Amino acid sequence: MAANFNQHSDISAADLNRLTQEANAEATPSSAKIIWSEFKADKPAMAALIIVVGFILFVMIATLFINTPKMMETNIMDYFDKPGTDGLWLGADSAGRSVAQQLIVGSRNSIGIAIGLTLISSTFGICWGLISGYFNGYIDWGMQRVYDFMMMLPMTMMIIVLVTIIKNYNAVTLTLIFSIFYWEGTSRLIRSRTLAESEKDYVAASKASGTSHLKIIFREIMPNVSSLIIVDTTLSFAENIGVETGLSYLGFGLPNQTPSLGTMISNANDPNNITQYWWTWLPAALEIIVLCLSISYIGQVIRRAADASQRHGATD
């Protein structure tokens, strides 16, 4: 079709080429490009990105070389070894298990759960918000009442009760339990944007031309709120790391034999550990702090990229 058109037009090949280049230069850059240039303009953001991506890659690869059951075996000879002795970089805990190895496997578990939780709860929250905001009226009213009810539940307590009820829970069931409770924030955000979006002309036009509701919601409205979705997902990822580790810290997250950053910090519950054997819990605590700060910072940068008025990076 395009080739055909060119044959019959009077525009020379050189002109066409020039026009195409001009059009490309003037076109709005893709969102990936905007985000990337935003990172290039912000040194700390770049550092945060490198820390997070590098760390996740390192943890994923390093766990392949660690034999978890062997790592969790009690080794009384290494009882509370100081960092650096016996080739244990970060020392050993009360059962003589390597803290460094536990930290790596624990990070994988915690980050894995946070990723799973973010994917499930965000997907659910986004769908809930889109549908509730788009249909308005009774459907919205009903969905909002469910939202209100969920908000009223004492989340931490409900999760603890559910974890106690389920026998033999593992990382997957735990992620699902968390997901039940952590979609509300996303849904509320997406709903308010969808409410505004569905009043716009293009939606009315689509409705008039008989496009199905599903298509309007997911093919037309969703791309227009995508920047909000990306920002919210990044920020909730940082938050979700706190969710799992917090519950594991209390002793209601991952089972004791499965290392997690939270169970490692719970070593600090023992007055002896917290003062004398700081290496059993402090590295995990510091790791959470660095990870959460970095991921949130990345989220802030993406938020800035999504809002044209706040960008630092040159986009034109």
Place this chain on the structure above:
Amino acid sequence: MWKTILRRVLIMIPEVIILSILVFLLAKAMPGDPFTGSINPKADPAQIHHLMKINGLYDPWYQQYWNWVVHLFHGNLGNSYQYQEPVTRLIGGRAVNTLWLALFTMVLTYCFALPMGVFAGRHEGKLPDTVIRIYTYVTYCIPFFVILVIGIWIFGYVLGWFPTTGSISSDANGWAQTLGSRFYHILLPGLLGALFGTVNIVQYLRSEVIDAKRSDYVRTARAKGVPSKDIYRHHIFRNSLLPIAAFAGYSITGLLNGSIFTETVFSYPGMGLLFVNSISYRDYTVITALVLIYGILNLLGTLLSDIILSVVDPRIRIE
């Protein structure tokens, strides 16, 4: 406005009923029964069977639920299996501790947040604003329990400035000493909670102040020659204050959810710690009562905030 409040309260009723059913069923679904092993390790199965029977634990769930609700209305939440005393008395004792801590934290939060928010808004874009924004950013990102653990490590154990467990030291005599000891015990958890609970208020107040700075009434006041200090004190701050009051309701919710962590880290004998301990002992009656109380308090907190907001800002009222 009364209509708005009435409607909100009416919506609350089914919510509370559903919550109570949910809580009841969840507690019933918990594994194990409260009698085996807890009374006497040598207890005869027949005796346990008898106990289960007289306690109505074999009845169908709706009947048990109904009995529970009837008792609830008589102020009887049952007996704690673990502590062998009425749940109301048990929770009452702990609630006092939680209340002290929550109140103290809330007062401190506002003491920190109000000046910070106004200051940041007033010096928008300058160094103090940047510092305050970095501070709120950091406190917002780091999980609360990590801060608590590091806080108790540094100030409780390493520096030894604050007690690390309990709510009152055992050798406190007389009301003055008791009060002092209580205060001493909630000082560190309260401070940490307040320092890390300011985020929302600071950010809200900051943007309110920035908006107000550019509004007509401030420009008028300036044109009339009102000193800058008075403009902030009498015009901007007062106008931003009411919406901030609405956060009080949400703070209650936040404090309650945080109390489980705070009380665990500080071994502070409040409702949160009681809950965590009751879970390990499968003390149903205490668990159900606490989840219900926390749920209802959450609900009241949100209701309070909504009411204040609808009084302050007519746009929010439900039509």
